[in-house]
Amino acid sequence: MQFTKGHGTGNDFVLLPDPDGQLDLTPGLVAALCDRRRGIGADGVLRVVRAAKHPDGAGQAGEAEWFMDYWNADGSFAEMCGNGSRVFVRYLVDNGLVTPTGEALPVATRAGVVRALIEGDTVAVEMRRPRLYDDSTATLGGRTLPGTAVDVGNPHLVCVLPADLELGALDLTTAPGFDPAVFPAGVNVEFIVAGEPVDGVDEHTLMRVYERGSAETLSCGTGACAVAAVALRDAGRGTGVVAVDVPGGRVTVTVTEDSCWLSGPALLVATGEVDLGALLAAA
Numbered sequence: 001m002q003f004t005k006g007h008g009t010g011n012d013f014v015l016l017p018d019p020d021g022q023l024d025l026t027p028g029l030v031a032a033l034c035d036r037r038r039g040i041g042a043d044g045v046l047r048v049v050r051a052a053k054h055p056d057g058a059g060q061a062g063e064a065e066w067f068m069d070y071w072n073a074d075g076s077f078a079e080m081c082g083n084g085s086r087v088f089v090r091y092l093v094d095n096g097l098v099t100p101t102g103e104a105l106p107v108a109t110r111a112g113v114v115r116a117l118i119e120g121d122t123v124a125v126e127m128r129r130p131r132l133y134d135d136s137t138a139t140l141g142g143r144t145l146p147g148t149a150v151d152v153g154n155p156h157l158v159c160v161l162p163a164d165l166e167l168g169a170l171d172l173t174t175a176p177g178f179d180p181a182v183f184p185a186g187v188n189v190e191f192i193v194a195g196e197p198v199d200g201v202d203e204h205t206l207m208r209v210y211e212r213g214s215a216e217t218l219s220c221g222t223g224a225c226a227v228a229a230v231a232l233r234d235a236g237r238g239t240g241v242v243a244v245d246v247p248g249g250r251v252t253v254t255v256t257e258d259s260c261w262l263s264g265p266a267l268l269v270a271t272g273e274v275d276l277g278a279l280l281a282a283a
């Protein structure tokens with residue numbers, strides 16, 4: 001089977017073209033593809049399928065031709081992936097599956113239709129406005145850290161680090177604890193500190209993330225949107241532009257009254273053939 005590898009600020013994906021939805025994609029196959037030693041290696045898989053040909057996309061087929069069928073590295077589904085949607089659009093355009101018209105390009109996801117604009121290496125995606133809905137806590141290294149629950153289509157818990165903890169020193173090799181009563185389907189946990197002022201934006205935040213289903217990643221687009229919404233709230237604002245530095249680079253988030261734009265580089269770096277049978281046999 002043909003595959004493409006791509007990433008957005010180091011959040012990396014295996015893209016599988018399956019326009020008619022004929023591939024029997026299973027959690028085991030996704031985990032084998034994402035295995036960094038025995039497979040191709042990635043934080044997740046993006047199946048490129050026509051919305052009309054996938055049960056989770058068919059309801060959006062009138063609005064968007066293509067459905068981003070996103071899977072985490074452990075084979076679980078997620079409702080939405082911000083960086084994934086940016087890489088997905090890069091794939092559609094570079095492979096001639098859509099023609100950019102200058103208008104925002106619709107893509108169906110499990111969290112509804114998102115819209116994307118491409119300019120050079122940058123892909124910007126418009127998603128729903130993050131909804132801050134509860135206070136909660138994460139536990140990490142024996143500490144309990146207060147945070148804010150944020151819905152960006154998928155669930156996030158954003159924790160502002162206390163002054164005695166260094167972002168770079170956090171041990172994210174094991175999953176932070178969280179309250180399953182607040183997050184019954186699991187959660188992506190972001191840890192943040194304020195950055196130095198940056199020209200042209202309202203706030204600057206540094207973040208690391210432990211993703212549900214993928215462990216620590218170099219970037220999380222929906223996480224950056226959740227972080228931006230919390231940083232703006234803490235600055236007493238409802239809208240604004242936030243530069244979010246992640247281990248893999250920088251994304252820019254613009255929160256408006258009714259939506260949220262995530263912008264940054266999205267690149268395709270390799271294409272090839274993968275023998276799915278051999279991969280599964282060796283997994």
Ligand SMILES: N[C@@H](CCC[C@H](N)C(=O)O)C(=O)O
Binds near residue numbers: 072084212222
């Ligand atoms: N890296 C993604 C988020 C992927 C899904 C997440 N792990 C979840 O389970 O919700 C992004 O860029 O948003």
